[in-house]
Amino acid sequence: MNFEQIYSQTPDFSNRYISPEKLFSYLQTNLSDYIQEIGTSYLDKPIYQLSIGTGNIQVLAWSQMHGNESNATHAMLDLLVSLDKAPEMKDDLFSKIKLDFIFMLNPDGSERWTRLNAADIDLNRDFHNEASKEIKFLKKAAASKKYDYALNLHEQRTIFTTDGI
Numbered sequence: 155m156n157f158e159q160i161y162s163q164t165p166d167f168s169n170r171y172i173s174p175e176k177l178f179s180y181l182q183t184n185l186s187d188y189i190q191e192i193g194t195s196y197l198d199k200p201i202y203q204l205s206i207g208t209g210n211i212q213v214l215a216w217s218q219m220h221g222n223e224s225n226a227t228h229a230m231l232d233l234l235v236s237l238d239k240a241p242e243m244k245d246d247l248f249s250k251i252k253l254d255f256i257f258m259l260n261p262d263g264s265e266r267w268t269r270l271n272a273a274d275i276d277l278n279r280d281f282h283n284e285a286s287k288e289i290k291f292l293k294k295a296a297a298s299k300k301y302d303y304a305l306n307l308h309e310q311r312t313i314f315t316t317d318g319i
């Protein structure tokens with residue numbers, strides 16, 4: 155069995171735009187055992203981290219540092235519902251890795267569908283300045299353990315896409 159055979163889209167999120175409130179509600183309803191609030195945004199929206207897996211390879215990843223780039227949020231939600239249909243594949247993956255996934259690091263920008271946060275800061279340019287609240291929480295999470303991989307998930311403009319989509 156390969157992943158293409160089990161792939162399915164999370165039915166609750168069929169649009170490119172993801173409402174932060176809808177995401178938070180989904181996480182609380184479906185993944186409450188795996189999530190914790192690791193901080194809050196400029197406008198005090200929660201920032202959630204999902205932790206799953208027991209493996210030795212420690213992975214940190216985060217989505218929607220730029221609010222208008224929802225692909226990685228979708229990908230993570232789809233991965234989880236897809237793997238629920240293939241318990242062996244799920245167990246195999248999460249026995250090898252331990253994944254900490256921060257959903258929507260920039261919930262204010264995600265709400266407004268903008269690249270910047272609510273204080274007009276580009277979080278991807280704020281790593282050294284630490285002018286934003288959100289980057290401080292990301293750095294705290296990144297320093298909390300010794301990660302083998304840290305995945306800063308972005309996407310291209312919508313003109314760069316696959317044929318037929």
Ligand SMILES: [Zn+2]
Nearest residue numbers: 220223308309
């Ligand atoms: Zn980006």
